[in-house]
Amino acid sequence: MKIVKTDPLSPIATELMAELSEVLATITGSSGTNSFDVTDIKHPDALFALAFDDTGRPIGCGALRPLEHGIGELKRMYARSGTQGVGRALLAFLEERARELGYRQLWLETRKVNQRAVNFYQSRGYQVINNYGRYQGRDDAICFAKDIRLSIKKQTP
Template structure:
């Protein structure tokens, strides 16, 4: 298990079945349902324990889980960011940047050279965050092709992130 610490936050690898991870994913799905007005906005195969290569949870000093994110392998050199979420009360604390940085480091150790992600028009905050973090808009890929509300991004892991987005 890998643990990364930043300020007062700690990021640790957990299993998909971890209760805190499950609770955070449920809150993420509820927020997406509210933003998009549909109970499930996942256009493709939902992530699961069978296809998530790594899942991490950010915790505050008292151990409360405040954010999560995972990676699904696309092929031997790239992965897709899935279920990135930070509890609204913890946004602006650096948790999202710490989660993303932790996953990028994990991906590099696996020999992955590129990460992709999908977000949407109802998530301008996510678009700003990913753009600041060095992700660039790409044509929609996979199950997101042809979906007008989907926005896809990628980052070559050899690129240095924008210093303003580094935790």
């Protein structure tokens, strides 16, 4: 698998985000497009990543954008059906880039009904936090945070 930073307006990125929107609409009743503006990824401390399998087929995507000083927000995380390990690889890639950009924490929101996503993030060390920003007061939303400084691997001498 290969993961690369790319333009979120590229045809492949647009295709994957459209697939994600269809999947989210089926699971949650909302495509999630109202909470993501692709121009947010044009910020110097933001990025959009695509995952490709060994044959070069696009199999997933994810985005990182600034939220507050030292806090980045994960958006548009998606792995095509039938793939294995794509979400984990994308998340690790985005966490590493976030550390390189100086973020201390990553936050994200998903819908409570999207139990697969809830379980995914919890199994990777994300903790439930109070709903933030546009998600405050939304009973259908669940927000998570992870201190990515704790994820830095210690090097042995």
